[in-house]
Amino acid sequence: MKLIKVEHAYKIYKNGTTAVADLSVSIDKGEFVFVIGTTGSGKSTFIKMLYREEKPTKGSVIVGGIDVAKLRNSKVYKLRRKLGVVFQDFKLLPKLTVYENVAFALETLGLPSDEIRPKVLRAIDAVGLKEKTRNLPSELSGGEQQRVAIARAIVNDPKLLICDEPTGNLDPETSRGIMKILDSINKELGTTIIMATHDKELVNKMKKRVLVIENGVLASDTKKGSYKVHESIKDS
């Protein structure tokens, strides 16, 4: 069953730059997909269109049955409640503990506290930070901070988890730990994961579906692909 269906999507910025051109791709529920490409290839724009940070200029981008192109600004929250987003820079609130950072997502949505607590503890447990619920972000390593961000992204049981270079700031060892967690979320919770990355080693090791975006177009789409799938891809 399709969770994401992108058809002939274009993103042309006001200055005339075409970031994405005629991109069509569909992603099934429960898939784990890497999106790779050089800096400026349109990879980030594509990812941003999925959570409606960017609006497609032309074509359709349907995520969980919602047409992103037709979604009004005031209704974007409806789409965002169906997905979780993880960023390279973690985006944690420094004055809140691990528990509070994860709970923040649910409190913001107005969930009752008796519903929040079990969900938060479950999410923290899923990323292996059960012992650090009362720690502040400053007391955690980079990998642990990213795990808190992942817990926050999955706490509301999203169907889709979008990760925008989540290992970009982490060392290889820690990155592998993060990938292990994402893989288990994908397998155990059935969450669809789309991850933009530059990490050649991780992509090659995971053997997942790989979308290569180059000059705004989908250059290749390979099941169990690797970073070397397209000759012109360079590390940036």
Place this chain on the structure above:
Amino acid sequence: MRALRILSRSIRDSFKSVFRNFSLSMASIACTTITLILVAISLFLTYNVRQVTTDLEHELTIVVYLNKDVTDDQKIELENDLKTMENVDTYVIKSKDEWKAEMKEEDKSLENALDIFDDNPLLDSVIVTVDDVKSLGKTADKLREYDFVSSAEYGEGMVENVIGIFDAVSYGTIAIVIALVLVTAFLISNTIKLTIFSRRTEIEIMRFVGASNTAIKLPFIFEGFILGIFGSIIPIVLSIYGYVLLFNKTGGYVFTKIITLVEPFPFVLIVSLILLVIGSVVGMIGSWRAVKKHLKI
């Protein structure tokens, strides 16, 4: 229930934010306080000036003296005209004999002095009260137009000066208050702008986890509201205690018994309510401006 939880969370967050940005909040609160104290002074002045003007309308009269040789027909003509004359409220005709008797009664020393004359040296007169004290002069001028009217007096100059001063004070304070309200709204707007910048990560997370635009904006609007409410506390306390104290110290009169102060209750309570409403509305307008301009969702 969800909406209620979001609402209570917004209120909690806005209180936290007021204390988190304490120095900025204090600047906004201080400015609101100063503005509202001036608003209170303006309200007290305006209401009391209105009361004084109303009192003056009842106290101030035009005394019309008729010529010595005025005939009875002329007196009847004047009386008929006064019945329909614009701005005339009441009139009392007082003959020279009534004046003489009254003066004798008031001051015994005048008794012999007035008896020196064979004829009564005083003049027949009409005492006129008006509807609008501001047009007192015009009405007096109209009465002076009669040939048989010797003079029409009402304390020229003094009344115009008093009314002019009262008007100038009222308009002046209103102008200052409007300017200060604008400055306060701007300051509160600036405080909220800085709050928005200091909480940008929080706002970003709220957007990505699916908080509605209203849920994101509400805490900032409440913050402006709270700053306005905090800013109105001191002016309200000062208004209540200050006005009651002034009223009790003066016995409700200023300078003469003609100028009376408005009774403190429920007057001070109405003024307090007005201050609270102005404070909160100015706060919300200031924060709404900042949210609209700086909070991009």
